[in-house]
Amino acid sequence: MPKFAANLTMMYNEYTFLDRFAAAAKDGFKAVEFLFPYEFPAAEIKARLTDNGLTQALFNAPPGNWEAGERGIASLPGREEEFKRSIQKALQYAAVLGNTKLHVMAGLIAAGEPRDRPRAVYLKNLEYAAKEALSHGVTIVIEPINTRDIPGFFLNRQDDAQAVCGEIGAPNLQVQFDVYHCQIVEGDVSVKLKRDMVRPNAGIGHIQIAGVPERHEPDLGELNYPHLFELVDALGYDGWIGCEYRPKAGTSQGLGWLNPYL
Template sequence: MPRFAANLSMMFNDAPFLERFGRAASAGFKGVEYLFPYDYAPAELAERLSEHGLSQVLFNLPPGDFAAGERGIAALPGREAEFRESVDRAVEYAQVLACPKLHAMAGLVSDESQRPRMHEVYLENLRYAAQRLAEHDMRLLIEPINTRSIPGYFINLQSEGHAILAELGESNVQVQMDFFHAQVMEGDLAACFKRFQAGVGHIQIAGVPDRHEPDSGEVNYPYLFAMLDEAGYDGWIGCEYIPRDLTEDGLDWLAPWR
C-alpha cells in the first residue's frame, strides 16, 4: 500500500505553515515534506510532528537566495563553502526532526559554456554532502526538474540523475523521481520507474499539465500506484501539488489508499 506524505509548502496553503501539520494529520496523512524548514526553530517543528503523530519524510538543503530566483547552489562554481555550510545546517535540522533524507537542489545554468565546470562542482559537492549525511545514517537525494517549471535547471532527465549516481559511487545518494517532472520531460512513467527503480529514493506526484490533484490530467495515477506496489516500492510518495481549491475538498483520490 502506498504511503503518502503531504507537501506542506503546497497543500493546506490557506493556513499558516505551522497549522498545516494538524490539517495534514486530520486528513489522514502520516508523513509530511516541504521545501524548507529554516524560518522556524527545529524544536518548534519537532513539536508539531510529535503532537500530530507525523513523520518528517524530506526537506531541501538551503537553496541560496530563493526569493531572488536561485534554485540551489550544489552545481554553482564559487559557492562551495556556502554549500558546505548549507549541508551542516540541514543536518542539524534533520537530526532534530528525525528526517532520513535531504534533497540538494543543483541550481541554474546561466552560461552553457560553464556546464562542464558545473558538473565537476556538482560531483564534488554531492560527494561531500553524501559523506556528511552518511555519518548520521541519512540519504542524499537529487532531482531532475522539467524545463517548463524551472527553465535552466541543471538536470532535467531521470537518465541524467542516475548517470550522476553512477559517477559518484556513493551508496547513500539516490534520485528523487517526481512523476510530474518526468511526465513533462519524458513520459512512459511506468517503464521509466522500472528502468531506474534501484536508484529511486523518493517519489512525488501531481496532475499533469496543471500540477493540481493527481485525479485529473493525462497521468493515470491509480495504475501507477498499483504498479509501485507490484514493483515492491516501499518508500514515501510526496504529494507536491497545488490544490485546485481547499485541500480537503480535493482528497477524494486518496480515499482508496488510506
C-alpha cells in the same frame, strides 16, 4: 499499499505553516514534507510533528538566495564553502526532525553556458554531501526538474540523474523521482520507474506526484496514477510518496483520490 506524505509548502495554504501539520493529520496523512524548515526553530517543527503523530519524510537543503531566484547551489562554481555550510545546517535540522531523506537542489545554468565545470562542481559537492550525511543515517536525493517550471535548471532527465549517482557511487545518494517533472520532460513514466528502481549505486530514493499538466490533484490530468501506484508497489518501493501539488480548490475538498489508500 502506497503511503503518502502531504507537501506542506503546496498543500494546506488555507492555514499558516505551523497549523498545516494538524490539518494534514486530520485528513489522514501520516507524514509530511516541505521545501524548507529554516524560518522556524527545529524544535518547534518537531513539536508539531509529535503532537500530530506525523513523520517528517523530506525537506530541502538551503538553496541559496531563493527570493532572488536561486534554485540550489550544488552546481555553482565558487559557492563550494557556502554549500558545505548549507549541508551542515540541513543535517542539524534532520537530526531533530527525524527525516532520513534530504533533497539537494542542483541550481541554475545560463543558456549556452558550458556544462563541464558546473558538472564537476556538482559531483564534488554531492560527494561531500553524501559523505557527511552517511554518519547521520541520511540519504541525499537529487531531482531532475522540468525547465518549464524552472527555466535553466541544471538537472532535467532521469538518466542524467542516475548517471551522476552511479559516477559518485555513494551508498546514500539516490534520485528523487518526481512523476510530474518526468512526464513533462520525457514521458514513458512506467518504463523509467521499472528501469531505475533497482539500479546499483543509484536507484530511486523518494517519489513525488502531481497531476499533469496543471500540477493539481493526481486524479486530474493525463496520467493514470492508480496504475502507477500499483506499479510502484509491485516494484517494492516502500518509501513515502510526496504529494507536491497545488490543490485546484480547497486542499481537503480535493482529497477524494486519497480515500482508497487510507
